[in-house]
Amino acid sequence: xxxxxxxxxxxxxxxxxxxxxxxxxEEPMLTVVEIADALAKHFDIEVGNEVIRCRLxxxxxxxxxxxxxxxxxxVEWTALVAPRLSDEVLADVEAVEGEFERGETVSLxxxxxxxxx
Numbered sequence: 001x002x003x004x005x006x007x008x009x010x011x012x013x014x015x016x017x018x019x020x021x022x023x024x025x026e027e028p029m030l031t032v033v034e035i036a037d038a039l040a041k042h043f044d045i046e047v048g049n050e051v052i053r054c055r056l057x058x059x060x061x062x063x064x065x066x067x068x069x070x071x072x073x074x075v076e077w078t079a080l081v082a083p084r085l086s087d088e089v090l091a092d093v094e095a096v097e098g099e100f101e102r103g104e105t106v107s108l109x110x111x112x113x114x115x116x117x
Contacts, residue, residue: 010047010055012064014039016083019065029068029076032056 018038022030030038032049035056039045056077059065067077085093099105 010039010045010051012055012059013083014043014045015052015055015059016064016079016081017043019077019079020083023079028078030078031074031076035077 015035018035019028019030021042022034022038032052035052036047036049039047039052056065056067060067060077064081065077065079067075069075
């Protein structure tokens, strides 16, 4: 793992990607500890909890995340926006843009060779 110190940059995208990997519609909230674990597990990024808290507070000011206090004084956070697409994924999306409108797509039913019919 790559440890970072307090002066290292933890980007908004790093935090948003942690939410993308770890949250669901049913459970959209994460604690700072859960975000730290997700960053280490999925992106090999180790940062202190205070660095994450500072980044989350700045992101909350920009309305990218929201926080909610719990009864036990734990603060949970949720992302209000999704992370940006990687350059590779964005290129793939742009490559197929307009295929549906031009009738160049095939439905899943047409792709399956289901002998039920």
